[in-house]
Amino acid sequence: MNIHFIAIGGSAMHNLALALEHKGYTITGSDDIIFEPSISRLKAKDLLPESFGWFPEKIHEGLDAIVLGMHAKADNPELLKAQELGLTIYSYPEFLYEQSKGKTRVVIGGSHGKTTITSMILHVLDYHDREVDYMVGAQLEGFDRMVHLTEENDFIVLEGDEYLSSPIDRRPKFHLYKPNIALLSGIAWDHINVFPTFENYVEQFQIFVDSIVSGGSITYNEADIEVKKVVESSENTIRKLPYHTPEYTVENGETLLETPEGPMPIEVFGEHNLNNLAGAKWICQNMGVDEADFYEAISTFKGASKRLEKIAESKTAVLYKDFAHSPSKVAATTKAVKEQFPDRKLIACLELHTYSSFNPEFLKEYKGALDAADEAVIFYLPESVAIKKLEAVTPEQIATAFQRTDLKIFTDAASFHSFILKQRYDNTALLLMSSGNYGGLDLEEVKSLL
Incomplete structure (x- = not known):
């Protein structure tokens, strides 16, 4: 089969493209931006588009199907061409x-x-x-x-x-x-x-x-x-x-x-x-x-990537990274680390990053989510809120939502990074939670402090 991927660079989409190439299908694709590791993995199988962008000329009647990714828009020129030709168009799950x-x-x-x-x-x-x-x-x-x-x-x-x-x-x-x-x-x-x-x-x-x-x-x-x-x-x-x-x-x-x-x-x-x-x-x-x-x-399962993933450990300290961002997962993850290391100081840092976490109504769901931590830290970038075209969220709103009087809140990457890098980590568990990248925090530098 000849399959064309519109938005081939996504995490799920490029893995499906690789799976179909492995199965013997002929795969082509387009995307306007692709990040690592998708770039390297697609390139290794000669599936990386020659140029970034959308090219209606790639869409032709010789294609057996189109797989359409969420990153594309409804007015995508390749999608419009596929609809015009009456080609079979599938979503990823379809x-x-x-x-x-x-x-x-x-x-x-x-x-x-x-x-x-x-x-x-x-x-x-x-x-x-x-x-x-x-x-x-x-x-x-x-x-x-x-x-x-x-x-x-x-x-x-x-x-x-x-x-x-x-x-x-x-x-x-x-x-x-x-x-x-x-x-x-x-x-x-x-x-x-x-x-x-x-x-x-x-x-x-x-x-x-x-x-x-x-x-x-x-x-x-x-x-x-x-x-x-x-x-x-x-x-x-x-x-x-x-x-x-x-x-x-x-x-x-x-x-x-x-x-x-x-x-x-x-x-x-x-x-x-x-x-x-x-x-x-x-x-x-x-x-x-x-x-x-x-x-x-x-007994040999070490966990899924980014899910309570141990990044570094010394005799007196340990560093975990977790994908947690929803209130229930933040609470469960924080509690889990404290339960595993009850005699160590737990510093739990949460980056607010998703659309939901910047919604004033939804923020209330975070009440008590960091209560298990000895020291609780929130980091977010006001520009991330602006990019999502949402109303500004204030530190006061966040403090009220979490209902923890000693909550530390950082609204710029430099201050947050400085806080992390100046800590003493003797007898400490450090937990970093985010679906983002903590404002570009250098984890190798953090590891060296343990």
């Missing part, structure tokens, strides 16, 4: 569904935890040499790509994102996969630029549960009130399989998971990650992996 219609589709959904759970499942399957197709939102150790597609594999494991599918398809991605086996980890309001009310956001998960094929199953986190409500109220004819956080203990900075064979040390930590592990276990068992084999494999 194309994944087309590639997996004959397979058993395993879809992992939830406001948080889905990348980690998907990563855990793939780690366990890979450990036991079980071949599956997959799409996951983080680069995994030992995996070449984030997307893998074949003709022969029976299963495909998909991370089910609730964000929109494409500029011309405003449905959430996970509505399009029609899972046979599904998981729902948690519901916490997010993407308020698309889902302006909590009720509207929850509705997307109701649609997801109702999209599971008849006779399929939903494994769900019964500790999450909204998840429990959504799943148990669904009239879809599916099996409903609840899970909960397993028993565990923390001893000298090591987490021990209770198993039928006794306590087992694991690499990941925090109540939220143990909860994720429980969900992954049930999905693996639904896919034919027995309990003992799951435990053997999961």
Whole structure:
């Protein structure tokens, strides 16, 4: 097949392009800007566009399909040409569904935890040499790509994102996969630029549960009130399989998971990650992996990229980086690090970076999110708020939202960097949380201080 990608440089899009090239398809693509690592990875397979920009002449009747990325606009000249020629145009999730219609589709959904759970499942399957197709939102150790597609594999494991599918398809991605086996980890309001009310956001998960094929199953986190409500109220004819956080203990900075064979040390930590592990276990068992084999494999799982990722450690200090930005994830991550290192001072730094986090109404959701930290720090750039064309957010608003009187707030990168680099890190855990880059903070310099 000849496939053209409009906006080939995106994290998900370039991985799909690489997967299809690996499968033997002929791939072309365009984009107006591409960053690393997409540039190097596309270039290595001779898929990097010769010039940045949009070129309608690349669109012709010899193409079997167009895959349209979210980065493109509805008036993209290549998209308009494809529509004019009547070519088949897929969103990213639509194309994944087309590639997996004959397979058993395993879809992992939830406001948080889905990348980690998907990563855990793939780690366990890979450990036991079980071949599956997959799409996951983080680069995994030992995996070449984030997307893998074949003709022969029976299963495909998909991370089910609730964000929109494409500029011309405003449905959430996970509505399009029609899972046979599904998981729902948690519901916490997010993407308020698309889902302006909590009720509207929850509705997307109701649609997801109702999209599971008849006779399929939903494994769900019964500790999450909204998840429990959504799943148990669904009239879809599916099996409903609840899970909960397993028993565990923390001893000298090591987490021990209770198993039928006794306590087992694991690499990941925090109540939220143990909860994720429980969900992954049930999905693996639904896919034919027995309990003992799951435990053997999961003991070697070190975590998904940017999810409570250990950056550096010395005898008296440790540095973690996490993708956390939503209030529930910030709270869970901060609590997890404090629980793992109860005798160390925890400095937790959160960069407010997303559209939601600058919304005055949504800011209130952060109440108590940093309470587990001994020292709590917020960093944001007012120019980031301006770029998103939002009303200015003041430090006073942020302090009121978090309801912590000793909260340190930095509104310029130089001051924030100076604070980080002047700290003494004896007997300290430093946690950096953001979906951005902390204003260009040099992590190598931070590591040298530990």
